[in-house]
Amino acid sequence: xxxxxxxxxxxxxxxxxxxxxxxxxxxxxxxxxxxxxxxxxxxxxxxxxxxxxxxxxxxxxxxxxxxxxxxxxxxxxxxxxxxxxxxxxxxxxxxxxxxxxxxxxxxxxxxxx
Amino acid sequence: xxxxxxxxxxxxxxxxxxxxxxxxxxxxxxxxxxxxxxxxxxxxxxxxxxxxxxxxxxxxxxxxxxxxxxxxxxxxxxxxxxxxxxxxxxxxxxxxxxxxxxxxxxxxxxxxxxxx
Numbered sequence: 001x002x003x004x005x006x007x008x009x010x011x012x013x014x015x016x017x018x019x020x021x022x023x024x025x026x027x028x029x030x031x032x033x034x035x036x037x038x039x040x041x042x043x044x045x046x047x048x049x050x051x052x053x054x055x056x057x058x059x060x061x062x063x064x065x066x067x068x069x070x071x072x073x074x075x076x077x078x079x080x081x082x083x084x085x086x087x088x089x090x091x092x093x094x095x096x097x098x099x100x101x102x103x104x105x106x107x108x109x110x111x112x113x
Numbered sequence: 114x115x116x117x118x119x120x121x122x123x124x125x126x127x128x129x130x131x132x133x134x135x136x137x138x139x140x141x142x143x144x145x146x147x148x149x150x151x152x153x154x155x156x157x158x159x160x161x162x163x164x165x166x167x168x169x170x171x172x173x174x175x176x177x178x179x180x181x182x183x184x185x186x187x188x189x190x191x192x193x194x195x196x197x198x199x200x201x202x203x204x205x206x207x208x209x210x211x212x213x214x215x216x217x218x219x220x221x222x223x224x225x226x227x228x229x
Contacts, residue, residue: 004155033217042117042221043156043201058216090155101147102217104155 002026006105013081021076021108023091031094032074036087081112115140119220134223136202137184146185149201197227
Protein backbone atom coordinates (compact mmCIF):
# COMPACT_ATOMS: atom_id res chain seq x y z
CA UNK A 1 0.00 0.00 0.00
CA UNK A 2 1.73 3.18 -1.19
CA UNK A 3 -0.69 5.68 0.38
CA UNK A 4 0.73 9.21 0.13
CA UNK A 5 4.16 9.45 -1.50
CA UNK A 6 6.35 12.54 -1.32
CA UNK A 7 9.54 13.26 -3.23
CA UNK A 8 12.25 14.24 -2.64
CA UNK A 9 12.84 13.35 1.01
CA UNK A 10 15.59 15.97 1.41
CA UNK A 11 16.56 19.02 -0.60
CA UNK A 12 18.98 21.92 -0.18
CA UNK A 13 18.40 25.05 -2.25
CA UNK A 14 20.04 28.42 -2.61
CA UNK A 15 18.02 31.58 -2.06
CA UNK A 16 16.16 32.51 -5.23
CA UNK A 17 16.09 29.02 -6.74
CA UNK A 18 12.81 27.39 -7.66
CA UNK A 19 11.70 23.83 -7.15
CA UNK A 20 8.66 21.58 -7.02
CA UNK A 21 7.82 19.21 -4.20
CA UNK A 22 5.92 16.22 -5.51
CA UNK A 23 2.98 14.51 -3.81
CA UNK A 24 1.01 11.55 -5.12
CA UNK A 25 -1.72 9.41 -3.56
CA UNK A 26 -3.19 6.17 -4.81
CA UNK A 27 -6.33 6.08 -2.64
CA UNK A 28 -8.54 8.11 -5.01
CA UNK A 29 -8.94 10.76 -2.31
CA UNK A 30 -10.70 13.97 -3.30
CA UNK A 31 -9.05 16.20 -0.71
CA UNK A 32 -5.31 16.88 -0.68
CA UNK A 33 -3.32 19.42 1.29
CA UNK A 34 0.15 20.75 2.03
CA UNK A 35 1.45 21.65 5.49
CA UNK A 36 4.71 22.99 6.79
CA UNK A 37 6.02 22.02 10.20
CA UNK A 38 8.40 24.32 12.05
CA UNK A 39 9.79 23.90 15.59
CA UNK A 40 7.35 25.25 18.15
CA UNK A 41 4.73 26.10 15.49
CA UNK A 42 2.93 22.83 14.86
CA UNK A 43 1.62 22.03 11.37
CA UNK A 44 0.29 24.93 9.35
CA UNK A 45 -1.82 24.62 6.23
CA UNK A 46 -0.28 26.10 3.06
CA UNK A 47 -2.73 25.16 0.29
CA UNK A 48 -5.40 22.57 -0.23
CA UNK A 49 -7.51 21.07 -3.00
CA UNK A 50 -10.98 19.55 -2.89
CA UNK A 51 -10.66 17.90 -6.29
CA UNK A 52 -8.98 18.06 -9.68
CA UNK A 53 -8.91 21.63 -10.98
CA UNK A 54 -9.83 23.19 -7.61
CA UNK A 55 -7.31 24.69 -5.19
CA UNK A 56 -7.50 27.18 -2.34
CA UNK A 57 -5.22 28.95 0.11
CA UNK A 58 -4.60 27.88 3.66
CA UNK A 59 -3.09 29.74 6.59
CA UNK A 60 0.39 30.43 5.13
CA UNK A 61 0.15 30.47 1.29
CA UNK A 62 2.62 33.25 0.44
CA UNK A 63 5.58 32.11 -1.64
CA UNK A 64 3.94 28.87 -2.73
CA UNK A 65 1.87 27.80 -5.72
CA UNK A 66 -0.13 24.62 -6.29
CA UNK A 67 -2.10 22.99 -9.06
CA UNK A 68 -4.27 19.88 -9.23
CA UNK A 69 -4.52 18.54 -12.76
CA UNK A 70 -5.31 14.96 -11.67
CA UNK A 71 -6.88 13.35 -8.61
CA UNK A 72 -3.59 11.61 -7.79
CA UNK A 73 -1.06 14.44 -7.89
CA UNK A 74 -0.76 17.71 -5.96
CA UNK A 75 2.64 19.39 -6.48
CA UNK A 76 3.82 22.34 -4.41
CA UNK A 77 5.99 24.94 -6.14
CA UNK A 78 8.42 27.39 -4.61
CA UNK A 79 8.99 30.05 -7.25
CA UNK A 80 11.86 31.90 -5.53
CA UNK A 81 13.06 30.13 -2.40
CA UNK A 82 13.75 32.17 0.75
CA UNK A 83 15.48 31.08 3.99
CA UNK A 84 12.14 31.53 5.81
CA UNK A 85 10.84 28.58 3.78
CA UNK A 86 13.30 26.20 5.44
CA UNK A 87 10.96 23.64 6.98
CA UNK A 88 9.60 20.13 6.82
CA UNK A 89 6.75 19.86 4.33
CA UNK A 90 3.98 17.29 4.61
CA UNK A 91 1.38 16.36 2.05
CA UNK A 92 -1.87 14.76 3.21
CA UNK A 93 -5.04 13.40 1.68
CA UNK A 94 -8.44 12.24 2.82
CA UNK A 95 -11.66 10.89 1.38
CA UNK A 96 -14.41 13.46 1.04
CA UNK A 97 -14.71 17.03 2.28
CA UNK A 98 -14.83 16.24 5.99
CA UNK A 99 -15.56 13.55 8.55
CA UNK A 100 -12.54 11.39 7.67
CA UNK A 101 -8.97 11.57 9.00
CA UNK A 102 -6.15 12.80 6.79
CA UNK A 103 -3.31 10.46 5.83
CA UNK A 104 0.15 11.97 5.67
CA UNK A 105 3.21 11.38 3.54
CA UNK A 106 6.65 10.97 5.10
CA UNK A 107 7.61 14.59 4.49
CA UNK A 108 10.24 16.57 2.61
CA UNK A 109 12.97 18.27 4.63
CA UNK A 110 13.87 21.47 2.79
CA UNK A 111 16.78 23.77 3.62
CA UNK A 112 17.23 27.14 1.94
CA UNK A 113 20.72 28.63 2.23
CA UNK B 114 -9.57 32.42 14.50
CA UNK B 115 -9.62 28.71 15.38
CA UNK B 116 -7.25 27.78 18.18
CA UNK B 117 -5.94 24.48 19.58
CA UNK B 118 -3.81 24.40 22.73
CA UNK B 119 -2.00 21.30 23.93
CA UNK B 120 -0.46 20.73 27.32
CA UNK B 121 2.06 19.94 28.50
CA UNK B 122 4.38 20.81 25.61
CA UNK B 123 6.85 18.21 26.82
CA UNK B 124 6.74 15.38 29.32
CA UNK B 125 9.33 12.88 30.56
CA UNK B 126 8.15 9.78 32.43
CA UNK B 127 9.43 6.32 33.25
CA UNK B 128 8.39 3.14 31.51
CA UNK B 129 5.24 1.73 33.09
CA UNK B 130 3.84 5.12 34.11
CA UNK B 131 0.42 6.35 32.96
CA UNK B 132 0.28 9.69 31.15
CA UNK B 133 -2.54 12.08 30.29
CA UNK B 134 -2.15 14.55 27.46
CA UNK B 135 -4.50 17.51 27.17
CA UNK B 136 -6.01 19.37 24.24
CA UNK B 137 -8.33 22.37 24.49
CA UNK B 138 -9.86 24.17 21.55
CA UNK B 139 -11.78 27.23 20.40
CA UNK B 140 -13.36 26.50 17.05
CA UNK B 141 -16.35 27.90 15.22
CA UNK B 142 -18.61 25.12 13.92
CA UNK B 143 -16.60 22.27 15.46
CA UNK B 144 -16.96 18.98 13.62
CA UNK B 145 -14.35 16.59 15.03
CA UNK B 146 -11.13 16.28 17.04
CA UNK B 147 -8.28 14.05 15.95
CA UNK B 148 -5.19 12.69 17.67
CA UNK B 149 -2.04 11.80 15.75
CA UNK B 150 1.26 10.24 16.82
CA UNK B 151 4.41 11.55 15.12
CA UNK B 152 7.71 9.77 15.46
CA UNK B 153 10.45 10.62 13.00
CA UNK B 154 8.31 10.95 9.90
CA UNK B 155 4.62 11.23 9.05
CA UNK B 156 1.94 11.81 11.66
CA UNK B 157 -0.05 8.60 12.02
CA UNK B 158 -3.73 8.65 12.87
CA UNK B 159 -4.82 7.48 16.32
CA UNK B 160 -8.39 8.59 17.03
CA UNK B 161 -11.19 10.72 15.69
CA UNK B 162 -13.74 11.99 18.20
CA UNK B 163 -17.03 13.62 17.35
CA UNK B 164 -19.32 12.95 20.33
CA UNK B 165 -18.93 13.92 23.96
CA UNK B 166 -18.37 11.30 26.61
CA UNK B 167 -17.73 8.34 24.34
CA UNK B 168 -14.31 6.85 24.98
CA UNK B 169 -12.29 5.57 22.05
CA UNK B 170 -9.79 2.87 22.91
CA UNK B 171 -6.96 1.12 21.12
CA UNK B 172 -4.79 -1.12 23.26
CA UNK B 173 -3.15 1.00 25.96
CA UNK B 174 -4.32 4.26 24.38
CA UNK B 175 -7.68 5.86 24.99
CA UNK B 176 -9.25 9.24 24.37
CA UNK B 177 -12.39 11.11 25.27
CA UNK B 178 -13.99 14.39 24.21
CA UNK B 179 -15.90 16.96 26.25
CA UNK B 180 -17.75 19.29 23.85
CA UNK B 181 -19.22 21.35 26.68
CA UNK B 182 -15.84 22.21 28.22
CA UNK B 183 -14.09 22.14 24.79
CA UNK B 184 -11.29 19.72 25.53
CA UNK B 185 -10.04 16.23 24.96
CA UNK B 186 -7.57 13.98 26.76
CA UNK B 187 -5.37 11.20 25.47
CA UNK B 188 -4.41 8.56 28.04
CA UNK B 189 -1.58 6.09 27.68
CA UNK B 190 -1.32 3.38 30.33
CA UNK B 191 1.70 1.16 31.08
CA UNK B 192 3.90 3.32 28.86
CA UNK B 193 6.69 1.76 26.81
CA UNK B 194 9.75 3.33 25.19
CA UNK B 195 8.02 2.89 21.83
CA UNK B 196 5.39 5.40 22.95
CA UNK B 197 8.01 8.15 22.80
CA UNK B 198 6.79 10.58 20.13
CA UNK B 199 5.13 13.91 19.54
CA UNK B 200 1.37 13.64 20.00
CA UNK B 201 -0.63 16.06 17.89
CA UNK B 202 -4.18 17.20 18.46
CA UNK B 203 -6.19 18.75 15.62
CA UNK B 204 -9.75 19.94 15.14
CA UNK B 205 -11.83 20.11 11.99
CA UNK B 206 -14.53 22.60 11.12
CA UNK B 207 -16.35 23.50 7.92
CA UNK B 208 -15.43 26.85 6.37
CA UNK B 209 -17.37 29.85 7.64
CA UNK B 210 -18.35 30.64 4.06
CA UNK B 211 -20.51 27.52 4.10
CA UNK B 212 -18.93 25.81 1.11
CA UNK B 213 -15.81 23.74 0.46
CA UNK B 214 -13.94 21.32 2.67
CA UNK B 215 -13.34 21.15 6.39
CA UNK B 216 -10.18 22.82 7.57
CA UNK B 217 -7.81 21.15 10.03
CA UNK B 218 -6.17 23.21 12.77
CA UNK B 219 -3.30 21.64 14.73
CA UNK B 220 -1.96 22.28 18.18
CA UNK B 221 1.79 22.54 18.72
CA UNK B 222 2.02 18.98 20.03
CA UNK B 223 3.18 17.28 23.22
CA UNK B 224 6.67 15.80 23.08
CA UNK B 225 6.52 12.65 25.20
CA UNK B 226 9.70 10.88 26.27
CA UNK B 227 9.53 7.50 27.98
CA UNK B 228 12.68 6.60 29.89
CA UNK B 229 13.51 2.92 30.44
